[in-house]
Each structure stands twice: as structure tokens, then as C-alpha cells.
Amino acid sequence: MGKENFDFDSFEKEAIEGLKTGKEVFGKNGLFTPLLKRFLEKSLDAEMDYHLQKEEDPTNKRNGLSKKNVRSTSGSFELSTPRDRKSTFSPCAVEKRQVFLGDDLESKILSLYGNGNSYRQVRTVAKCYVLNRCGYI
Numbered sequence: 001m002g003k004e005n006f007d008f009d010s011f012e013k014e015a016i017e018g019l020k021t022g023k024e025v026f027g028k029n030g031l032f033t034p035l036l037k038r039f040l041e042k043s044l045d046a047e048m049d050y051h052l053q054k055e056e057d058p059t060n061k062r063n064g065l066s067k068k069n070v071r072s073t074s075g076s077f078e079l080s081t082p083r084d085r086k087s088t089f090s091p092c093a094v095e096k097r098q099v100f101l102g103d104d105l106e107s108k109i110l111s112l113y114g115n116g117n118s119y120r121q122v123r124t125v126a127k128c129y130v131l132n133r134c135g136y137i
Contacts, residue, residue, distance in 0.1 A: 011035065026074040032110065033075040036101075039109055040070075041080055042123055043093040048082040051089050060086040070094065072101040 015031045024030045052060065065080040081091060090096060112122045 030075050033077050036072065036074055036109060037077045037079060039122070040094055044081050044091055047091050047093060048084065048089055052084065055088070057086060060084050060088065068099065070099055070101060
């Protein structure tokens with residue numbers, strides 16, 4: 001099961017061209033939607049990694065991904081969420097059965113980019129945000 005690589009440089013060029021041509025930043029097919037999707041999937045992966053490290057049962061491992069449609073103020077998208085064999089993983093970034101995201105998280109992510117943080121810096125902040133919000137650290 002191969003992971004797709006997110007090319008931030010291509011995304012940045014595409015976003016700038018989209019802004020020049022008048023493409024919407026938010027909303028369905030907006031420029032921000034793929035970035036939010038990637039951010040959430042990385043956060044969920046970090047949560048799963050932490051969960052499995054703290055798991056007392058060493059036989060519990062990753063068990064693929066499940067997909068769900070998520071709606072947000074920046075548009076709808078399909079989110080891949082990790083699963084574990086024992087079904088003990090309860091994500092905090094996007095909880096089970098949660099299908100709508102509030103604009104609080106989106107505005108935080110956007111402000112990180114707006115303040116000039118790189119994709120790598122935002123990814124690190126994402127991991128810390130989710131782990132702290134969920135009470136892991």
C-alpha cells in the first residue's frame with residue numbers, strides 16, 4: 001500500500017496560479033482543501049503511531065485505512081483514517097463518525113502558513129497539536 005507524496009512546491013505553484021486566475025481559496029475544489037486533507041491525514045498517522053507505541057498488546061498493529069467523506073468550511077473531501085487490528089484506536093484530530101470540521105482548526109493551519117512557516121514546520125506543529133489536544137503530551 002503506497003503512500004502518496006505531497007509535493008508542496010507544486011502545490012504552491014498551483015495555488016499561486018489559481019489565485020491569479022480567480023480560483024476560490026475556500027469552498028468545494030478550493031485551493032486550501034488539499035492542504036487541509038494532507039494535514040489531517042498526517043495528524044491521524046502521528047496519532048496512530050503514538051497509540052501503537054503506548055499499546056500494551058504487542059500484537060496490535062496497523063490494519064489499513066478506512067475512508068470517509070468530511071465536510072468543512074473549505075470544502076468536502078475524502079479522508080483516509082488509519083485502523084488498528086484490535087479496534088482500540090480512537091482518533092482525536094478527527095473523531096470516529098465525525099463528518100464536519102469546525103473552522104477553528106482550518107484557521108490555525110492557515111495562520112501557520114500565513115506566518116511564513118514551511119510545510120515541514122507546519123507538519124511538526126500538527127503532530128504536537130494533535131498529541132497535546134488528545135492528552136498524549
